[in-house]
Amino acid sequence: MNSKLLVRVKASILRRVGSSLDRGHNWERLSFQYADYNLQKYLYEFIVKLFPIFIKTENKLLISRSRNADQARDSTSLLGNHYRLLFSLVKLVNAKKVVEIGTYTGMSAITFLDAQCEVTSFDILSPFQFKDCVISDEDLQGGKLNLIIDNIYEDKIFDKYVQIFLDADIIFLDGPKFGGFEQKVLPKILNLNFKKNTIVVVDDINMKYMKILWYELTCPRLDLTILGHLSGSGVLFPYLRYLNVPADNN
DSSP states (O other): OOHHHHHHHHHHHHHTBSOOOOSSOOGGGTHHHHHOHHHHHHHHHHHHHHHHHHHHOOOHHHHHHOOSHHHHHHHHOSTTOHHHHHHHHHHHHTOOEEEEEOOTTSHHHHHHHHTTOEEEEEESSOGGGSTTOOOOGGGGGGGSEEEEEOOTTSHHHHHHTHHHHHHOSEEEEOOOOSSSHHHHHHHHHHTSOOSSOOEEEEEOTTSHHHHHHHHHOOSOEEEOTTTSOTTOEEEEOGGGGGGSOOTTOO
């Protein structure tokens, strides 16, 4: 990528601090991010630090595990590389423990493993039942990758694993997007009493059932779609809520 294009991409990302405001959603939902200078400055600096890491990142393990042309493309592209973004976020926040919701074929889990994280991945189906699964039996040895086949949509099941979520440095939500799961699970995650600077990464924030949820959350956020998935990649910062100005502050 030439330097002029890099400058344009960086400028585009910086303009999206907070979120895109051109999708028919109320300004009031996002105005707190622009009214609080400390919060705005933090989000700006987060992107400035993330961008050079993203440019230099290579998902070598994931590339070597790709089972088809689609997986190879998704793991090697520069912009629009969801897995490159995940890897970069790990490096930026120095994450050691990651919780993933939605394993599927394991591409995100392998990305987190490649970034030297301990990964707990939840799903209701085993990734080994998919022919394009990139997880190997060896990945499950030594405690670095823990696959949990359970339905955290159920309150009792979610509550059983709360401590795992509280211990995470990154929580990655990549659920089914059927118009109910994320709407229930994401607020429960954001309402946990985190004792560390955990970030929550949300996939597909531009999909039909995710748009309203994304914009109605009263939590500091960044829309990083230009780096991640065309269907939307967002980052939430629960620990920054305490920097927010009051809702009635003019």
